[in-house]
Amino acid sequence: MSDPTPASHYLHGTDPDEQDRLSRLNGVLNEQCLRELGLAAGQRVLDVGSGLGQLSRGMARLVGPGRVVGVERSDAQLDQARRLAADDHEAGAVDFRRGDAARLPLRDDEWGTFDLAHARFILEHVTDPAAVVDAMVRAVRPGGRIVLADDGHDTLRLWPEPAGFGRLWRCYQRTYDRVGNDPLVGHRLVSLLHQAGATPVRNTWVFFGGCAGQPELLHALADNLVRILHGVRGPILDVGEIDPAFFDGCLAAVREWQTRPDATIWYAVSWAEGRRPGG
Numbered sequence: 402m403s404d405p406t407p408a409s410h411y412l413h414g415t416d417p418d419e420q421d422r423l424s425r426l427n428g429v430l431n432e433q434c435l436r437e438l439g440l441a442a443g444q445r446v447l448d449v450g451s452g453l454g455q456l457s458r459g460m461a462r463l464v465g466p467g468r469v470v471g472v473e474r475s476d477a478q479l480d481q482a483r484r485l486a487a488d489d490h491e492a493g494a495v496d497f498r499r500g501d502a503a504r505l506p507l508r509d510d511e512w513g514t515f516d517l518a519h520a521r522f523i524l525e526h527v528t529d530p531a532a533v534v535d536a537m538v539r540a541v542r543p544g545g546r547i548v549l550a551d552d553g554h555d556t557l558r559l560w561p562e563p564a565g566f567g568r569l570w571r572c573y574q575r576t577y578d579r580v581g582n583d584p585l586v587g588h589r590l591v592s593l594l595h596q597a598g599a600t601p602v603r604n605t606w607v608f609f610g611g612c613a614g615q616p617e618l619l620h621a622l623a624d625n626l627v628r629i630l631h632g633v634r635g636p637i638l639d640v641g642e643i644d645p646a647f648f649d650g651c652l653a654a655v656r657e658w659q660t661r662p663d664a665t666i667w668y669a670v671s672w673a674e675g676r677r678p679g680g
């Protein structure tokens with residue numbers, strides 16, 4: 402299901418299977434991402450595009466309940482985020498609000514007060530990432546931090562490469578630029594911070610790869626990959642470069658690859674941090 406509004410094309414959609422995929426990916430990534438953030442008790446955090454809210458709740462465990470605002474545009478994601486929080490006895494840990502990343506639903510007295518504004522995996526889904534980063538810079542206090550974590554989809558590598566996978570992955574990336582999104586936005590995070598008036602202070606990658614010797618991790622990563630591709634089968638075929646038989650054969654080859662004793666995968670999230678001048 403694609404996103405209906407022009408400023409944001411969230412091709413992955415919000416059906417239960419996709420929510421389950423995103424939730425499992427959170428399980429693989431969140432510990433490392435939280436470590437990178439280096440949060441301290443008492444800080445106020447804004448999580449932009451908070452999705453199912455699992456990372457937002459991880460932040461709230463570090464800074465204190467009620468000190469994280471999560472902004473999410475989709476009602477389906479917000480409902481599920483609230484359900485998951487209640488299931489984990491963390492209702493109220495995060496103040497989940499409905500709103501757009503470029504027009505943050507903050508009260509007048511909240512602008513310029515957050516210690517950290519954070520966004521993961523959302524800039525790749527909007528047509529104007531600069532507008533989102535601009536709002537994030539305005540949301541933090543002088544001296545406050547802005548952290549952008551997003552995909553440069555060219556970091557993905559599988560070895561030995563399943564037949565046709567390179568071609569399929571290039572078509573997947575075309576589904577982004579065809580709707581005006583940037584599949585390589587991860588390359589631009591420091592530039593986006595600079596353009597929004599923040600001072601870039603750090604650039605790194607959060608690695609999430611593995612190999613056959615880490616069966617649980619490899620299975621989780623391969624499963625994530627297959628489910629992402631399966632979920633956007635229609636848009637990939639619409640690109641017009643591969644036919645259904647090629648697509649299905651390629652996914653079968655990825656599943657086969659996953660059972661190899663030498664299966665290897667590299668993937669990384671681009672991660673950049675800036676500070677609002679002053680303070």
Ligand SMILES: C[S@@+](CC[C@H](N)C(=O)[O-])C[C@H]1O[C@@H](n2cnc3c(N)ncnc32)[C@H](O)[C@@H]1O
Pocket residue numbers: 408409410411423427449450451452453454456472473474475478500501502503520521522523526527
């Ligand atoms: C891939 S999910 C990432 C969720 C979360 N940040 C994470 O890392 O698990 C992207 C989320 O951004 C939301 N989103 C997309 N465009 C948005 C916008 N313009 N404003 C607010 N949320 C948006 C989608 O509904 C989706 O829940």
